[in-house]
Amino acid sequence: MSEVIKNRYEFVILFDVENGNPNGDPDAGNMPRIDPETGYGLVTDVCLKRKIRNYIETVKEDEQGYDIYIKEDVPLNRSDNRAIEYIGLKEVNSKDLKKKDLGADLKIRDFMCRNFYDIRTFGAVMTTFVTAHLNCGQVRGPVQIGFARSIDPIVSQEVTITRVAITTEKDAGNKSTEMGRKNIVPYALYRAEGYISANLARKVTGFSEDDLELLWDAIINMFENDHSAARGKMAVRELIVFKHSKELGDCPAYKLFDAVDVKKREEVVYPRKYQDYTINICEDMIPDTVELIRKI
Incomplete structure (x- = not known):
């Protein structure tokens, strides 16, 4: 890089x-x-960032270092677990787990920034890790869009549209089109x-x-x-x-x-x-x- x-x-x-x-x-x-x-x-700004994330995901296709952290149908904890595994931690629910004992907060932050393009760019709030004792908090990204x-x-115009596909069998006996709006x-x-x-x-x-x-x-x-x-x-x-x-x-x-x-x-x-x-x-x-x- x-x-x-x-x-x-x-x-x-x-x-x-x-x-x-x-x-x-x-x-x-x-x-x-x-x-x-x-x-x-x-x-x-969220809408524009979504378009940028989608483009990166399309172009890079999960190439190393260009994963997307916030994306559709992928829970944040699933991505978080990759950082947990990276620092060699297996048991994440221990009540004795303390961030200061592991020195893991910066390791997690660096791992997430290195592997996820949108974190490296826009930052992220990463307080949703599977254990409250282990997270890297808020990462402030260098790129901000208003x-x-x-x-x-x-x-704003409301345009009436029609469709010929009727939803139910009951409605099909009474009408041939349904109305909608855009x-x-x-x-x-x-x-x-x-x-x-x-x-x-x-x-x-x-x-x-x-x-x-x-x-x-x-x-x-x-x-x-x-x-x-x-x-x-x-x-x-x-x-x-x-x-x-x-x-x-x-x-x-x-x-x-x-x-x-x-x-x-x-x-x-x-x-x-x-x-x-x-x-x-x-x-x-x-x-x-x-x-x-x-x-x-």
Whole structure:
């Protein structure tokens, strides 16, 4: 594995959705998430991380060092047990088991970071080990992503659909179709912002240069192998990266984010495609020691 990253990064992701639901809200009948005060659409950080995890799992296929800790149908304790076995512990229910006696907490943390890409990247809360006396607590990951928000307010449309497959024999005698509904956003462009701490990578998880390149690849392609009828047409349109010259950075993150201006074109009333927006980066606002990289 390559060396640990030495530079701090910030990045901006622009992605869009067409005739789909990018992130349903289970508290609102799975309608697209929305800020009720402003009408802007939201996509949670958890949703975006799930796409990244799925891409890594697809590309690496459980290659050593690139397992995924949080994934569907796999209990966390099953992955935890691998760390237990690694330190040579067989009896995990002993009341006499003390972390200080084994010196095992750091060994477990290092094992989990070394073997699970998403722990090495995003961190994890690992207090669910099969014994309360043995866990490595919370691992703070170097990569953090905030909620994505739409550039303009969105309109959630409820579309009525029909199906010819009737559920029960009783209903089949009374009707030939059944009704259903789908919630979609006709079009929306979303913006998410993220941070990468070289300091946490060095001190905690060992997030490396190879891991970083894989992360960029995963962000760019996170919707390409995750298409579904419910989500419509989704794609990452821009990945704008700011690379600092040193571990702790050269300037506050907000100054770099403010340099990226995304606006709807003046002549457009109802945006329906990516070309209805303009993306401008004010390079005068970016210090000379910060490198601007447009991955797309």
